[in-house]
Amino acid sequence: VDAAKVAHTAANEVFKSGDYHAAAEAYTAALAHLPVTEAQPVDSDEDPRIKATKAHEVTLLSNRAECYLRIAELSLAQLDVDRALALDPNHAKTIKRRGRVAERRHAIELAKAQAM
Numbered sequence: 001v002d003a004a005k006v007a008h009t010a011a012n013e014v015f016k017s018g019d020y021h022a023a024a025e026a027y028t029a030a031l032a033h034l035p036v037t038e039a040q041p042v043d044s045d046e047d048p049r050i051k052a053t054k055a056h057e058v059t060l061l062s063n064r065a066e067c068y069l070r071i072a073e074l075s076l077a078q079l080d081v082d083r084a085l086a087l088d089p090n091h092a093k094t095i096k097r098r099g100r101v102a103e104r105r106h107a108i109e110l111a112k113a114q115a116m
Contacts, residue, residue, distance in 0.1 A: 004033035008060060020067040024076075027064035031057065058084045062094040069100055074108075077101050 011026030037054050046054075061084035068077035078101050084094045 004030050004056060004060075007033050008056070011060075011063065015063065015067065020070040024064050024067035024071070024073075027060050027067065031060050031064075034060075054087050058088045058091050058094065061087075062091060062097060065094070065097050065101075069097065069104070072104075074101055074104055078105075 007026065007030035011023055011030050014026045015023035017023075034053055034057055037050055037057065061080045065077045065080035065084065068074070068080065077097070081094055081098045081101055084091060085098065088094070
């Protein structure tokens with residue numbers, strides 16, 4: 001998990017630089033350092049280490065979704081948002097990002113419909 005934290009910090013720095021493609025790759029690398037956990041929501045009775053790992057995974061997925069939003073990869077953003085919310089349905093930033101994905105998709109569909 002320490003390697004995941006170091007990779008997460010590095011990914012945040014890449015994000016701050018504005019290179020969202022590279023930041024998405026960096027968040028992917030950070031996710032690869034996490035141990036595999038069950039894709040079940042965080043349970044209050046879980047081992048604290050598993051809980052922390054899942055919370056870290058949610059944050060990394062949500063951050064990567066933000067990268068995908070900024071480079072207009074809406075399908076990839078949707079996948080990460082869905083995966084993060086499956087682990088933590090109450091994660092506020094991810095809920096907001098889900099809304100932004102839906103808004104962007106709706107705007108695209110509206111523009112397509114108006115173009116016909």
